Amino acid sequence: MTDQTIAAIATAIGEAGIGIVRLSGSKALEIADQIFSSRQGLPPSSLPGYSARYGRVVDPETKRTVDEAVLLVMRAPRSYTGEDVVEFQCHGGVVVVQRILEMALRLGARLAEPGEFTKRAFLNGRIDLSQAEAVIDVVRSRTEASLELAVDQLEGSLSRRIGAIREHLYDLVVRVEAIIDYPEDDIPEMEMDEMAEVIQAGLAELERLLATADQGKVLREGLKAVITGKPNVGKSSLLNRLLDEQRALVTDIPGTTRDIIEEVLNLKGIPLRLIDTAGIRESADVVERLGVERAVQLWSEADLIIHVLDGSVPLTEEDFQILAQTKDKHRVVVINKSDLPRVWDLADLPQADLGGAKIVEISLLEGELDPVVDAILDLVMQGVVREGTSSQAIITRARHKAALEQAKGDLEQALETLTSGLPLDLISVGLQGALEHLGEITGETVRENVIDRIFAQFCIGK
Secondary structure: OOOOOEEEEOOOOOOEEEEEEEEEOOOHHHHHHHHEEEOOOOOHHHOOOOEEEEEEEEOOOOOOEEEEEEEEEEOOOOOOOOOOEEEEEEEEOHHHHHHHHHHHHHOOOEEOOOOHHHHHHHHOOOOOHHHHHHHHHHHHOOOHHHHHHHHHHHOOHHHHHHHHHHHHHHHHHHHHHHHHHOOOOOOOOOOHHHHHHHHHHHHHHHHHHHOOHHHHHHHHHOEEEEEEOOOOOOHHHHHHHHHOOOOOOOOOOOOOOOOOEEEEEEEOOEEEEEEEOOOOOOOOOHHHHHHHHHHHHHHHHOOEEEEEEEOOOOOOHHHHHHHHHOOOOEEEEEEEOOOOOOOOOHHHOOHHHHOOOEEEEOOOOOOOOHHHHHHHHHHHHOOOOOOOHHHOOOOOOHHHHHHHHHHHHHHHHHHHHHHOOOOHHHHHHHHHHHHHHHHHHHOOOOOHHHHHHHHOOOOOOO
């Protein structure tokens, strides 16, 4: 626990009903005594934890009242950071919260770094590292599903799963090390089958967690979906229908969309970054040509391609080129204008370039969008339940996935060493490696520079 007391504005800057200035550290109550005067005349340092008092914030130099406020006191170790914490809940004006912060800094606090309150909670053992990361996920949640997932992890669902795996592996390591270090003692040796069973159980659990990683990333970060196709096939109409507003201009003139239009859509719990692009065609117009180049560039960055075709006009070389160049991507192929006579059928499309694409036939003029939405969800989520994620831990971060993959490799090496009949100390190396990599997720074995990078993502005041 550090002796430095930190302070920061914990609410967004601007006009609001309430503004909060938060202090944490050994001098938090001492500083509050100098700038807060309660109606009862009790100094903050005399108050018990989890108490609130109404009073005035007074500048100790000028003796002038800065604002009326409610003071919250939370004492160590039963506070968010594990230290003494004081919060001034004042009126939410820009000047007033800044004045209170300046007084706190003048009286001995220092300005908190991004995420430092949560970092102290981690360093003081209030939460582990995966729970700390969940805090920022709660703040940044854009859908109910992503919020549910973040809260579930904040409550320790992932920590418990990782902890259970580590506990079984640690018990195995202790037994193996005892046999290695004290061969003269009468320690019962473990049967090879028993050791293999423990390792295989750990591998199975790691594989179950890793199987959720792609879906977890989608729920947390959302999808970058690029709508592409020739001019006038219905790309902008699809964007407008999905957003339920006239976001993109729709005309019968080819090349109307020249620049990139991007919006975020909550698609049944999945944040979808929907990008409408210029129609793909050869053009002498410089602006339209730049739009086409940007559209092609976005293909490589997309998590999902929504390729729109017009079923009422013959296929062209541009249609085939787009299919060929995006065949390695998750794709939904939307055949639009089903209300008009079809002049081609699916057999005319190159099957080698369709891959695992979902095919949807629809009229964007008068049809329902449910088939398009269901195709997107089925393709990306691949059968994972999209509602009620709290029943199991789900991997949401690349850092967690990498650590699990490394731990899995360590256990596979340990199992191979075991089945090859090699010495126990070599098996122990693999087990120890798995424990270390799993500890990186919850913070037991993580490096300091990794911790600093994680908390640098937070806002100041959290």
